[in-house]
Amino acid sequence: MCNQAADPEILLAWYDIHARDLPWRVPPGADLRADPYAVWLSEVMLQQTTVAAVRKYFLDFTDRWPTVSDLAAADDDAVMAAWAGLGYYARARNLLKCARVVARDLDGRFPDTEAGLRDLPGIGPYTAAAIAAIAFERPATVLDGNVERVMARIHAVEAPLPGAKETLRGLAAALTPAARPGDYAQAVMDLGATICTPRNPACGICPWRQPCRARDLGIAETLPRKTPKAAKPVRRGIVYFAQRSDGAVLLERRPDKGLLGGMLGLPGGPWAEGEIVAAPPLEADWQITAGAVRHTFTHFHLILDVAMAPVDEGIEALTGRFFTPEEAGPDDLPTVMRKAYQFAAGQHRPSKVPKTDIA
Structure with a gap:
């Protein structure tokens, strides 16, 4: 005793x-x-x-x-x-x-x-x-x-x-x-x-x-004992990887408030438990990659589809701007966006889907 x-x-x-x-x-x-x-x-x-x-x-x-x-x-x-x-x-x-x-x-x-x-x-x-x-x-x-x-x-x-x-x-x-x-x-x-x-x-x-x-x-x-936690919901979303011939990638600064506030990331639509909401940042021949990026936050699991498109120099985006590799790369992004960036950068032949699926 x-x-x-x-x-x-x-x-x-x-x-x-x-x-x-x-x-x-x-x-x-x-x-x-x-x-x-x-x-x-x-x-x-x-x-x-x-x-x-x-x-x-x-x-x-x-x-x-x-x-x-x-x-x-x-x-x-x-x-x-x-x-x-x-x-x-x-x-x-x-x-x-x-x-x-x-x-x-x-x-x-x-x-x-x-x-x-x-x-x-x-x-x-x-x-x-x-x-x-x-x-x-x-x-x-x-x-x-x-x-x-x-x-x-x-x-x-x-x-x-x-x-x-x-x-x-x-x-x-x-x-x-x-x-x-x-x-x-x-x-x-x-x-x-x-x-x-x-x-x-x-x-x-x-x-x-x-x-x-x-x-x-x-x-x-x-010990210590803990009150059981409710199962985490699963949210889905889409991000867009647009890269110019000089290697510059379109990135946007997220709003100060909310998840990943103030951080650079790939542009995309909202994350929700229902249907994926598309929000392409510019007109392009977007193609969805085979596979998806998965990440877990404190309160939910996230699955992100990745859409890709080559773009010409001089094209105007609705959001963000193009960053050269010297200005910003995957190491400058929060973990989930780094995953998406590296996933997209490693894809060479994404599976083409009708534009209506992501427009």
């Missing part, structure tokens, strides 16, 4: 030895304060994205824009292109808004309190707590998926998420120490990421194995 409460000091001692080496992190024991810009940038990038995916993006961003003022002065298109592939593109738009507020109104300095941080664009409760704790040593309660899982198991909380979130927040707050809160926040996240994993948790080497009630009950791997 469990015979002790979870002790933050035990976890911190574990973290001092086993902390992950991350490019935005100050290692435990170093006589340095974490850079608020690096903490903020990494936390925004890490939302809904893995550490492995973020590492390269973080290094690229901080190489190009070493400070928040550098980022604030950056060209919007350059930032959006650098973000391409990370997904959840509203984060990139808010990143620029936040950087500009900090640079313009706060002399390039982030607020050092949760309340002040939450006043900035794109910074919610979790990100504010993470920055306050890690960069400013505030005893803030950081609650991400890793921390939720650790708290649910330590305390054997069987109520499902998302309803149990505030219970887990309270339990996390009760354990947050006044000393070394930044290291502690990162320690709990590291514990969840490396030991208390969703599947096959390594309970035998966990520093909190003794006080863990879920381990004692033999239910650790079943």
